Amino acid sequence: MNTNNERKSYRIQNLSCSSCAKTYEANLKALPNVVDAEVNHTAAKIYITGDATIAEMEKAGAFDNVKVRDISERKIEKESFWKKKENYPVYVAAVIVLISLILSFNLGEKHILPTIGYLVAIIIGGYSLFITGFKNLIRLKFDMNTLMTIAVIGAALIGEWQEGATVVILFAISEALERYSMDKARQSINILMDVSPSEALIRIDGAEQTMNVTDIRIGDIMIVKPGKKVAMDGIVIKGHSTINQAAITGESVPVAKGINDEVFAGTLNEEGLIEVKVTKLVEDTTISKIIHLVEEAQAERAPSQAFVDKFAKYYTPAIMIIAVLVMLIPPLLLNGSWHDWLYQGLAVLIIGCPCALVVSTPVAIVTAIGNAARQGVLIKGGIHLEEAGHIDTIAFDKTGTLTEGIPVVTDIFPDDNDSLIKAAALENGSQHPLASAIVRKAEEEQLSYQAVTVENFQSITGKGVKGDIEGKTYYIGSPSLFESLGFGGDERIETLQTDGKTVMLFGSDKIELIIAVADGLRPEVTAVLKELKQMKLNTMMLTGDNERTGQAIGRRTGLTLVHANLLPEDKLNIIRETRKQHKIAMIGDGVNDAPALAAADIGIAMGGSGTDTALETADIALMSDDLKKLPYTIRLSKKTLKIIKQNIAFSLIIKLIALLLVIPGWLTLWIAIFSDIGATLIVTLNSMRLIRLKNK
Incomplete structure (x- = not known):
């Protein structure tokens, strides 16, 4: 039979744990027309290469009641936790156990009726558990399902029906908690998916009609009325309005938009009616890329998660060996009771379920990355989230990062409009950013x-321009151009440079104008650098500007270190040298600073909403041009690391305490399962605290 090698994506629901994800992935790969399959548990997505129907994919996940839906279905069926079908057997089993307990109090624990009740509860509540457990046992695969199956059946064989039934119910509750915690952690992505409308008003042949976003093509004209959301990325071709871009940038302050300005899908048009020419298909919009990148990031294994997975790989077999020794050594060598020590050994088996340990890291990572989005x-993986928590030095590009990126004329000596008109006319032929500052100054002064007329215009590389x-x-x-021409200097030049300004000179056979140009600092820079300093972080600036200008900015902002007169390769070398002794992050615009961003331990791009390059090259992208998000990102990373360490330590300590209870013979099945459920619940709630961390 022919197979289709196209890779398709689907969304899934109800997959309860990472171990189940591996089983589901193996089942999908075993389907007849599937070439390859990948399950992204944290993002609740699967990728299929080949052909498979939704019915086949759901059958492959029937062991966990997996539901599959097409990737284009944007709305998620929101089902109450209590109404989930997979929970119904647990409710029934719990009621039967309760009735059996009442009967045992009245008729005695050994009476046949409560025993039958416990047996029925075990079968109803543990049916899916046993099916998976027996299959794994045949394959000699010892995961939590296998261990629980052995423990429950063992409890029944030694006559502990009541505890066996209770363990089944408590384990089902533990599974439900793990599933619930992952669903809560994924909520941030679900919210992002709901941000962008599924329909838009499109003008076709002079008539307006509502179209599904999947049918809209590049070049279509979209009508966005006041109070409506923008459905597609595009360029404004008619009208003016203010747009709330919080969904993309996290900033609630509306941005003014006019003709030729870019607008993004998922943003809210607050005031005027605008017409937008669509520039991207629905799958290529900025919000779609953000969702995709965040889902991929949440699926990436962080270093701490890799450690936990590796630890769990050896932990479970080790616990199984301990359980066997507990069952055999006291009865054989110390005249212990077979019943008592078999019971203790079964309880130890339950401790071998690493549920809390396994869930300790991914829930924290998924929650943190989702909150950041x-x-x-945009944090592009758990490894980058953790790395950001370890950095001790941040290197800043100057232009467009610490500064606004728009140079303005601050001083002119002397105040001579005739000379300024000639200077602006000459600079009007130049493409240099400093030239545009002089032209803008002439326009502000309304100079014609x-x-x-400028004749024989010529650019003098790296120094300036000339013309007749x-x-x-x-x-x-630059002053160096006039020095090469043999014109004398001026003491005001050095004074202006010391103030952090770039000096340009204009003249013919003498200096006629001294023009000082400055790229204004972002208003939030000083406060942000002060906050980073309070967080015990070193800050440095890497700039191609002259030493005096660089040092002036360093003094004004409180930078730890300033490197000036740098070429792109110099920035790269400084980053490499600094990495030998420090963990360093580089923050720039994601285009000009790409080599330095790539060389740093963490590359952070500014203004990711406006450039695809920033999304692609950086490890972390601040979606708006707001440096205040930098301290928030560092705080989030550090808090995530702290919570992960707390979770791992707590999970291991609870298991150790439970194991130590074996020595005096105090360990019971109840204590074992409660230690697992309690730890799972506590590490989940601890991870959920990351949802509350906000940008100040």
């Missing part, structure tokens, strides 16, 4: 520089 910070005006050659550029 809602705050406008366009009327001036009214038969006379004029120059505008």
Whole structure:
């Protein structure tokens, strides 16, 4: 039979644990027309290469009541935790156990009626557990299902029917808690998926009609009315409005949008009616990329998770060996009771279930990454989340990161409009950012520089430009250009540079104008750097600007270190050298600083909502141009690391205490299962605290 090698994605529900995910993945790969399959448990997605119907995929996951739906189905069926079908057998079993307990009090524990009740409860509540457990036992695969199956059957064989039935119910509750915790952790992604509308108003041949976003094509004209959400990424071609971009950037302050401005799917049009030309298909929109990247990030194994998985791999077999020794050594060598020590050994088996330990890391990672996405910070994997918590140094690019990226004229000596008109006319032919600052200054002063004719315009690489005006050659550029021309310097040049300004000179056979240009600092920079300093982080600036300008900015902002006069390769070398002794993060615009971003332990891009490059090259992207999100990201990373350590330590200590109860013979099946359920619940609730961490 022919197979289709296209890779398709589907969303799934009800998959309870990472161990079940591995089983489900194996079952999918065994389907006749499936070439390959991958299960992303944390994102609740599967990827199928080949052909398989939804019915076949659900049958492969029938052991865990897995439901499969098409990736294009945006709405998630929200089912109450208490109304989930897989919980019904547990309710029935719990009622039967309760009735059996009442009967045992009245008729005696050894009476046949309560015993039958416990047996029925074990069968009803543990049916799916036993099916999976027996299959694993045949394959000699000892996971939590196998251990629980052995423990429950063993309890029944030694006459502990009541505890065997109770263990089944408590284990089912533990499974439900794990499933519930992952569903809660995924909520941030579900919210993101609901942000963007599924339909849009499109103008076709002069008529307006509502279309599903999957049918909209690039170039279509979308009408967005006030109070409506933007359904697709595009460019405004008519109208003006303010757009709330909180869904993308995490910022609730609306942004003014006019003709030729970019708008994003999932953002809210607050005021005016705008017409938008669609520039991306629905699967390529910024919100779609964010959802995809966050889902992939949540699936990546963090270093601590890799440690836990490796530990659990050896932990369970070790506990099984201990359980066998507990069952055999006291009766054989110490004249202990076979019943008592078989019972103790079965309880030890339950301790071998590493539920709390296994769930300790992924719930924290998924919750943290999801919370960050809602705050406008895209963290591209658990490894980057953990790494950010270890950094002790942050390197900043200057232009566009610490500064606004828009140079403005701050000083002109002397105040001569005729010379400024000529300077602006000359710079009007240049593409340099500093040139645009002089042109803007002339426009602010309403000077008619366009009327001036410039002939023989020529760029002087790295220094400035020259051209003829009214038969006379004029120059505008750096002080070094005029030094090479033999013109004397001016003491004001050094003073302006010391103030952190870039100086440009204009003249013909002498200096006629001294123009100081500065790229204004972002208003939040000083407060952000102060907060980072309080967090015991070193801060450095890497800039191609001159030493005086760099040092001036360093003094104003409180930077620990300033490196100036740098070429791109110099930035790269500084990052590499710093990494030898420190954990360093580099923050830049994601384009010009790509080599340095890649070389750092963590690359952080500013303004990810406006550039695909930032999303692709950086480990972390701040979706808005807001540096205040940087301290939040570091705090989130550090708190996540702290919670993961707490969870792992707590899980292991609870297991150790339970094991030590074997020595005096105090360990019971109840204590064993409660230690597992209690630990699972506590580490889950501890991880959920990350939801509350907000950007200040």
